[in-house]
Amino acid sequence: MSTSISDYAIATIGSHTALQILKGARDEGFRTIAIITPEIRPVFESFPVADELIEIPSFADYFSIEEELVKKNAIVIPHGSFVSYVGVEEIATKMKAMYYGSRGILRWESDRSMERQWLQKAGLNLPRVFTKPEEIDCPVIVKFHGAKGGFGYFIAKSPAEFYERIKEFPGQNDYAIQEYIVGVPMYVHYFYSALTGELEIMSFDKRYESNADSIGRIAAKDQIESGIRTSYTITGNIPIVVRESMLPMFFKIGQDVINTSKLEGAPKGLFGPFCLEGIIDPNLNFRVFEISARIVAGTNPYIEGSPYTALRYKEPMSTGRRLAREIKQAIEAGRLEELLG
Numbered sequence: 001m002s003t004s005i006s007d008y009a010i011a012t013i014g015s016h017t018a019l020q021i022l023k024g025a026r027d028e029g030f031r032t033i034a035i036i037t038p039e040i041r042p043v044f045e046s047f048p049v050a051d052e053l054i055e056i057p058s059f060a061d062y063f064s065i066e067e068e069l070v071k072k073n074a075i076v077i078p079h080g081s082f083v084s085y086v087g088v089e090e091i092a093t094k095m096k097a098m099y100y101g102s103r104g105i106l107r108w109e110s111d112r113s114m115e116r117q118w119l120q121k122a123g124l125n126l127p128r129v130f131t132k133p134e135e136i137d138c139p140v141i142v143k144f145h146g147a148k149g150g151f152g153y154f155i156a157k158s159p160a161e162f163y164e165r166i167k168e169f170p171g172q173n174d175y176a177i178q179e180y181i182v183g184v185p186m187y188v189h190y191f192y193s194a195l196t197g198e199l200e201i202m203s204f205d206k207r208y209e210s211n212a213d214s215i216g217r218i219a220a221k222d223q224i225e226s227g228i229r230t231s232y233t234i235t236g237n238i239p240i241v242v243r244e245s246m247l248p249m250f251f252k253i254g255q256d257v258i259n260t261s262k263l264e265g266a267p268k269g270l271f272g273p274f275c276l277e278g279i280i281d282p283n284l285n286f287r288v289f290e291i292s293a294r295i296v297a298g299t300n301p302y303i304e305g306s307p308y309t310a311l312r313y314k315e316p317m318s319t320g321r322r323l324a325r326e327i328k329q330a331i332e333a334g335r336l337e338e339l340l341g
């Protein structure tokens with residue numbers, strides 16, 4: 001394998017965190033490729049982060065151009081939209097292009113019960129889960145599998161209320177019932193270097209969700225009278241700086257997740273960017289309801305770096321750029337293979 005970054009390109013699908021990833025890769029000196037659809041073209045013509053645009057009719061057609069990526073020696077960076085359009089199984093079994101990260105981990109992350117097993121092993125404080133609606137004895141949030149961006153989740157307080165609300169989703173049997181945690185949402189963005197074994201906190205965010213984040217603008221009486229249902233559809237991300245005394249806890253749980261990540265089918269474990277998603281209750285317990293084992297969109301506000309990366313780096317360091325720097329250092333040290341899953 002070549003040890004010169006000019007022999008490689010960084011490529012990803014033009015959505016989610018693609019702007020940040022490609023800008024970061026460019027700032028580190030890489031040639032960049034955006035895989036786009038006709039609707040997305042204007043975005044990439046306006047924001048000049050890609051040296052090359054490869055157009056496909058839909059992101060689901062990724063495999064029709066993969067050969068081209070292989071010829072260009074492109075390293076593909078997975079993000080949320082990439083995983084959802086290309087598919088976990090296809091990535092694990094069919095993908096031929098160089099893939100940054102551990103494909104085996106994707107399987108653990110995308111299956112709710114495997115994910116829970118992993119996070120339990122790491123000792124995290126998880127919300128209770130209910131295997132049967134009859135067990136509901138506290139407020140719960142019901143999440144449909146594969147629900148795009150939190151759309152359609154609902155809250156119930158009893159089995160009766162659950163059965164009443166589920167009527168609105170005929171034929172949908174694939175859901176998870178989780179204890180609803182009252183507190184503030186918090187998403188922690190980490191980067192774990194497979195090269196140095198160091199864990200970094202890059203930034204924090206919360207999501208801006210419709211209509212959950214605007215229900216408080218209506219009086220409770222009007223909410224009840226108009227029968228408003230809460231939904232959690234993501235529309236954007238809001239930066240957060242956390243209470244500094246919570247940082248040791250965030251470092252510890254991030255490390256615990258890394259330490260337990262050499263899971264079956266994922267011998268290299270988790271490395272690169274990842275995110276723990278949870279709610280902080282009034283007693284400052286961080287109740288984790290999900291892990292994303294890849295870059296998350298909550299890092300997008302920090303294209304010019306975050307207050308935390310400013311403490312560690314002299315230049316603006318986004319998560320996308322951090323990732324490109326890791327790849328660059330691996331290439332130059334002849335260790336790229338270690339970052340490819």
Ligand code: AMP
Nearest residue numbers: 127141150178179180181185232289290
């Ligand atoms: P998710 O799709 O699991 O990332 O959840 C979407 C949104 O639902 C989150 O951003 C939270 O606002 C909310 N949420 C998810 N799980 C819980 C929970 N266990 N307790 C309270 N709110 C939650």
